[in-house]
Amino acid sequence: MYPFWSLPRVTRRAGKVWHRNLVVFFRTWKVNFFPPLIEAFLYLFAIGMGIGSYVKEIDGIPYVNFIAPAILAISVMNSAFFECTYGSYVRMYYQKSFDAMIATPLSIEDVIAGELLWGATRSLLYVIIMLPVFAAFGVISFPLSLLAVPLAFLGGLMFAGIAMCFTAITPSIDTLNYPSFLFITPMALFSGTFFPLTLLPTLLQYIALILPLTHLVAIMRMLTLPDLSGMGVLNLVYIILVTAVFCIVSINLMRRRLIV
Amino acid sequence: MGIFYGFLPYHWLREGEPIPDIIEAVNLEKKFGDIIAVGNISFIVKKGEVFGFLGPNGAGKTSTMKIIACVSPRTSGTLRVFGMDPDIRPAEIKQRLGVVPQETNLDPDFTCFGNLFTYARYFDIPPDIAHQRAEELLEFVQLQEKKEVTVEKLSGGMKRRLILARALVNNPDLLILDEPTIGLDPQARHLIWERLKLLQARGNTIVLTTHYLEEAARLCDRLVIMDNGKILVEGSPADLVRQYVGKEIVEVEKTTEVLSCLKGKNIPFEVIGDTIQIATGSSREVVRTLFDHCTPQKIMTRPATLEDVFLKLTGRKLRE
Numbered sequence: 033m034y035p036f037w038s039l040p041r042v043t044r045r046a047g048k049v050w051h052r053n054l055v056v057f058f059r060t061w062k063v064n065f066f067p068p069l070i071e072a073f074l075y076l077f078a079i080g081m082g083i084g085s086y087v088k089e090i091d092g093i094p095y096v097n098f099i100a101p102a103i104l105a106i107s108v109m110n111s112a113f114f115e116c117t118y119g120s121y122v123r124m125y126y127q128k129s130f131d132a133m134i135a136t137p138l139s140i141e142d143v144i145a146g147e148l149l150w151g152a153t154r155s156l157l158y159v160i161i162m163l164p165v166f167a168a169f170g171v172i173s174f175p176l177s178l179l180a181v182p183l184a185f186l187g188g189l190m191f192a193g194i195a196m197c198f199t200a201i202t203p204s205i206d207t208l209n210y211p212s213f214l215f216i217t218p219m220a221l222f223s224g225t226f227f228p229l230t231l232l233p234t235l236l237q238y239i240a241l242i243l244p245l246t247h248l249v250a251i252m253r254m255l256t257l258p259d260l261s262g263m264g265v266l267n268l269v270y271i272i273l274v275t276a277v278f279c280i281v282s283i284n285l286m287r288r289r290l291i292v
Numbered sequence: 293m294g295i296f297y298g299f300l301p302y303h304w305l306r307e308g309e310p311i312p313d314i315i316e317a318v319n320l321e322k323k324f325g326d327i328i329a330v331g332n333i334s335f336i337v338k339k340g341e342v343f344g345f346l347g348p349n350g351a352g353k354t355s356t357m358k359i360i361a362c363v364s365p366r367t368s369g370t371l372r373v374f375g376m377d378p379d380i381r382p383a384e385i386k387q388r389l390g391v392v393p394q395e396t397n398l399d400p401d402f403t404c405f406g407n408l409f410t411y412a413r414y415f416d417i418p419p420d421i422a423h424q425r426a427e428e429l430l431e432f433v434q435l436q437e438k439k440e441v442t443v444e445k446l447s448g449g450m451k452r453r454l455i456l457a458r459a460l461v462n463n464p465d466l467l468i469l470d471e472p473t474i475g476l477d478p479q480a481r482h483l484i485w486e487r488l489k490l491l492q493a494r495g496n497t498i499v500l501t502t503h504y505l506e507e508a509a510r511l512c513d514r515l516v517i518m519d520n521g522k523i524l525v526e527g528s529p530a531d532l533v534r535q536y537v538g539k540e541i542v543e544v545e546k547t548t549e550v551l552s553c554l555k556g557k558n559i560p561f562e563v564i565g566d567t568i569q570i571a572t573g574s575s576r577e578v579v580r581t582l583f584d585h586c587t588p589q590k591i592m593t594r595p596a597t598l599e600d601v602f603l604k605l606t607g608r609k610l611r612e
Contacts, residue, residue, distance in 0.1 A: 043383075045383075045414075048413055048414050051413070052399075052410055052413075055410070056401045059401075127397070127399065127400055127401075128395060128396075128397035129397065129399055131393065131395070131397050132393075132397040132399065132411075133414060135361060135363060135386065135389070135391040135393065136386055136411065136414035136415055136462075137383040137384075137386045137387045137415060137416070138383075138414055139382065139383065291363070291364065291365065292324065292364060
C-alpha cells in the first residue's frame with residue numbers, strides 16, 4: 033500500500049512538532065546546554081592534549097587540530113541519533129505524544145518529519161555551542177569553520193533519518209542498544225576520526241567509505257583546517273543521498289508501524 | 293462562556309429544515325489481518341445529538357472511534373464525517389474534531405496550561421486566542437488552580453478532565469469520547485457528566501463509547517449496542533429497555549419450589565447465580581402469583597435498566 037520509497041506527503045504542519053520540541057528543549061536549557069560544552073572540553077583535554085602530546089602531529093597537522101572536526105562530527109551524529117532513537121521512542125511509546133498529535137490536523141508524516149527536523153536542529157545547536165570553545169583554544173580556523181553550522185544540520189538530518197528507521201522497527205527500547213553499540217560506537221572510532229583512514233587495512237578502508245560518519249568528518253575537516261578539495265563534493269553528494277533515502281524510508285516505516 | 297462563540301446551537305435551526313448528518317457510515321468494516329474488528333456496520337449521527345456505542349471489551353467500539361477520528365483507515369465501506377471522506381480530507385475533518393482517547397496521552401513535558409496551549413497550536417489557533425482559550429477551558433473543567441502544575445502531579449480524575457479540556461480547545465463541531473470516565477471516582481464522573489450535559493445543551497454533537505450503562509442511559513439520546521464487531525440494536529435508552537426487557541424486573545431467591553412453580557405457571561424467567569430474574573410489564577401481578585402459589589423466600593422488584601438489555605443481548609460470559 034505504502035512502499036518504503038514512496039514520497040511522503042509532509043506539510044508545513046511538521047513545523048509545529050519541531051516547535052514543540054524546541055520549546056521543551058529551551059525550557060530545560062541548563063540541562064541541555066551543559067553536556068556539549070563539557071564534552072568539548074573533555075575531548076580537547078583528554079585526547080587532544082593528552083594523546084596529542086605524544087602524537088604531536090598527523091600529516092603535518094597538529095593532532096588537536098586533526099581531531100577537532102571529528103569531535104564536532106561525532107557530536108552531530110550522537111545528538112541527532114540519540115534524539116531520534118531514545119527520544120522519539122519515548123515520545124512515541126511511553127508518552128503517546130504521536131497519538132495525541134495525529135488526533136489534530138497533523139498527519140503522521142508531519143509528526144515524523146517534525147521529529148527528524150528537530151533531531152537535525154539539535155545537532156546544529158550542539159555545534160553552535162561547541163564552536164566558541166574550539167575557537168578559544170585556536171584549534172579551528174575561521175571564517176570557513178562557520179560553515180560547520182549548516183553542515184551540522186545536514187549531517188544531523190542524515191543521522192536522524194537513520195535513527196528513525198531503527199526506531200520504527202525496534203520491538204522495545206532495550207533493543208535500541210544494538211544500533212548504539214554495534215553501529216554508532218564503531219563508527220565514532222573508525223571513520224577517520226582519531227587517526228587517518230589510510231592506517232586501516234585496505235578492506236577496512238573500503239568499509240569505512242560506506243559509513244556515513246566518514247563523509248561528514250571529511251567535509252568537517254576540510255572546513256576547519258581549512259583544506260578544501262574536490263573530494264568534498266563527492267562527500268556532500270553522498271550525505272545528501274543517504275539523508276534523502278533514510279528520511280523518506282523512516283517516515284514510511286513509521287507510518288506502517290503506527291497507522292493500523 | 294467565550295469558548296462557545298461562533299457556534300450555532302441545534303435549536304436555532306429553523307423548523308422543517310433537515311438536520312444535517314454529522315457522521316454517515318454505510319457497511320463500515322475494519323479488519324486486522326483475518327480478524328474482523330468492525331464488521332459491516334451502518335449508522336448515522338445527527339447534528340446536536342449524543343450518540344453512544346456500548347458493548348463488551350473487544351466489541352469494536354474503539355476501532356470505530358479511531359476510524360471516525362481519521363487515525364485508522366477503514367478496510368471497506370463508505371464513511372462521511374461532516375460530509376467529507378476521512379481517507380481523502382483527514383486534516384479538514386480533524387480540524388473540527390475534539391477527541392478524548394481511552395488512553396491518557398497528555399504531554400508530560402508541559403504544565404496543564406502548556407498542554408492546552410501547545411495543543412491549540414497544532415490547530416493553527418493564534419497564540420493570543422490559544423492563551424485565552426486555555427484559561428477558559430481550565431476554568432470549565434475546574435483546574436484553574438493547577439494551571440502551572442505538570443501533568444504527572446495530577447490525579448486520575450484531573451487528567452481526564454484536562455483531556456476533556458484539551459479536546460475542546462479547537463471549539464469542535466463533533467466531540468469523540470472513548471470511555472471518558474474510565475477509572476474515575478463518582479465525584480469526578482459526575483463532574484464530567486455535568487460538563488458533557490452542558491456541552492450537549494450548547495448544541496455540540498457528541499459520540500461516546502462506554503461500558504458504564506448508567507452513563508449511557510444518562511447521557512445518550514440514541515445508542516447502539518455492539519458485540520463482535522456488529523451492531524445488535526439501535527435506539528433511545530428508554531425504547532431499548534421497553535422493547536427488549538420490559539418495564540420491571542422481579543428478583544427472587546432461587547429455590548426448587550419457586551423454579552418448579554414458575555415452570556408450572558408458564559412464566560418466563562432467567563437464572564443468574566442464586567437469583568431468579570423475571571422481566572415483566574407488571575411486577576405487581578408477578579409478585580402476587582409468587583406469593584399465592586410459590587412460597588418465595590427473598591423477593592425484590594426494580595425498574596428494568598439498560599444493563600438488563602445489555603446483558604440480555606451480549607450474554608453473561610466474561611470477555612478477555
